[in-house]
Amino acid sequence: DYFNAARGLGKVINNIFLAYAQNHVRWATLIPPLVIIIGFILNKKKARSLFLLASFFLVTLFLSSANITDIGIEFYRMLFYVPGFSMFRVFYGQWQWVHTFFYAMLFGYLLYVVLIQIRRRYAYVLIMLFIVLHTISSWTFVSGQILRGIHPGSKNMTSIMRMNPDYEQALAFIKTRPDDGNVFNFPFTDFFYQVVPGQNQAAYIGLSPTSYLTGKRAFSGYQTIYPFPESFLKLIREKNYVALKRLFGLLNIKYIFYIKDPKAFTQYYPTWPYSLFLSTVSNPQALTELVDALRAGVVFEKGDYVVYETDKDFYLPHMYTATNISPYEPTGDWYGKNASFFVENNSPDPRVAYVERDTCGKVFSEQECIQNTIKYTGDLPVITYKRVNPIKYKVEVSAVRRPFVLVFSEKFHNDWKLYVSKKQAEELISRESYYNGSVRESIHEDIFLNGQTFETLDMQSIPESRHFMVNGYANAWYILPTDSPGNQRYEIIIEMVQQRVFYYSAIISIVSLFIFLLYGIKLIKNKTW
Structure with a gap:
């Protein structure tokens, strides 16, 4: 997995001895850990702030390394069960700046502890030494040279470009x-x-x-x-x-x-x-x-x-109704899997949905899946689709007379849900047309929030047993006439329901902020702050 591949980059020593950009002052990386050790030895007070800083430093040191003993590695793996924590699988990149911040805070606090324990003139000498080292090590940043580096492997190509x-x-x-x-x-x-x-x-x-x-x-x-x-x-x-x-x-x-x-x-x-x-x-x-x-x-x-x-003869729009279902045998390697369907396929109609034979048997009948191709010729519905935003699409379906497979060319995910709306289908304006008008593309939008944002909350999605992967990566749904009984024209909504977590979190954040503001106003009014 991704975390396992990146695990070798997590080294505790690199997060303690942070390297300076200038080679001739890299010996100075010994100073911060040395000052911290001496500071702890000289510190006489049980300061709560120091305890908190040290705790955050150690926690972020672990998170930015994620490679401290086998127990530590397994503990970090367990954290992936926390919703959203998978974004930290590249741990060294995500945590290093937080770790550096608390490292600097702890270093500054304990440097102060050291300075007040020694004579003033020695303290001034140390302060000047740190100022000089900091200036030298950060000179590439201060002078702007950090942005003028040559691209690796290039012939003197820099990164500060003038747009054409x-x-x-x-x-x-x-x-x-x-x-x-x-x-x-x-x-x-x-x-x-x-x-x-x-x-x-x-x-x-x-x-x-x-x-x-x-x-x-x-x-x-x-x-x-x-x-x-x-x-x-x-x-x-x-x-x-x-x-x-x-x-x-x-x-x-x-x-x-x-x-x-x-x-x-x-x-x-x-x-x-x-x-x-x-x-x-x-x-x-x-x-x-x-x-x-x-x-x-x-x-x-x-x-x-x-x-x-x-080439228009090969182009497939973002959504289409499949005219052929082509089962193929899964293989252990990606090329073999790909070669077993689109590479060797000779169908003149590009509207093919390639599905692994095991998956085919779970959605369609075993008798159908034994064949090399399941054809859906004639009587296919006319669809018109539009993007409401990147995580929500609407599809107007008309002339529905038989079951059909709707292919949605986005990476397969179980949280893509398809809903058949009970409301009257919205009349979508067709802007682009494909396959003699059987697939139409409407005017797309990018609406973040409106009165229809939460319209699917009380809807029942198509059963997950009829949601399956096609074409090696895309989503497809097997839609039956019984999904909208008695209607030959209806509206389909495809939505990434994971987005609801963001909406709920935003509502909680806004309500919490409002409560704290009211509480703050009350404190000011009563002068209890």
Whole structure:
């Protein structure tokens, strides 16, 4: 698991002897623990504040190390049962700043204890020594040099970039796209980064700005296309472009964003962060050939920034009704699993829901699952969907005459729930249409809170036995006519119910704040403070 993989990075000694940025003063890392030990020896008073500081220091030392004896490791694992604690599985990154804060507080308190125990002139000398050491060690920060570092493995590319106006226009174009199709960024990195070169000899390397600045989901690196990264690279090596297009369809990728600037690829980054990608695409010419093989028409071009559409014959919208259910045998490796469905599939209709055969038998009949394909030809309902916000979607369903499978291309999670509303279906305006009008995309919104935020609280969701994983990662529901008896047109709501924890917590926080404010006003009014 993730915690186990990161566990080796937790070292108590690194959290006690915090390294200075300047090599020639690293010997000074001995001073804080030495002062703390001497301070405890010299301290005569039983101060409650010192006890609290020391307690918080020890607790955060454990949390930022998480690797103190086998018992400590198992105890940290048990904490993952606390709701929300899984965010701390990368313990050294999440706790180190809290630990450093309490370390500094404890050091300052005990330094004061030491200073009042020695002669004043020696105290002044020590204070001056600490000021000089602090200034020297933090000089890279004070001077701004900490931001001017060269990217590892690059040819003198720094991180302070001047944004290219052409890049800004490309992002603005992507942001205005009315559909919710995903974006694939080229060049493709080893991790989840994107390399964005500036007008100067610099580049941004980090989380994809395409996602954060346009509101679109973007795939930019190896880890972002899980569980398909190895399949993706292998298909590139084999030049199996049909299977790659089918993969892009499964991932709801409608746009390819290609940065052709030489500063974004091998000319300035010969290895990192492209080592895996370079094993399949070794130079800019090969990258251009790959993009040309996958793309359809150009929808935006400005300077070195080009946005293409993907092949419409393979594109799958965010939601669709499956025309075929294709059972496949599970395998022990991800590539074998992927190859067993979309790579070898030759269906002319992309609306296929690939499901493991074991799962198929739990949702459909055993007789159906023995076949290689369960077909749903004809009489499929017409659906129109819209995004209310990233954790809630509405679907207008009409012309329902038989059971159908609704596929929702978001990562599978048990807390995605599907509700059939008993209210009259909202008339959704169609903006995009697919498959001769059988799947329609409405005008999307991003509403945080309104009168319908809690409308599903009194609704019963579709049984979990009919919620299953398809396409290796996505959600699907098997919907029966009996879910809305007598109605051929109704409304479906898909919601991530985990979000309710946030709403409940926000309500508790606001009510608590209001109570404390009233109590504070009462204290002031009665002058009892």
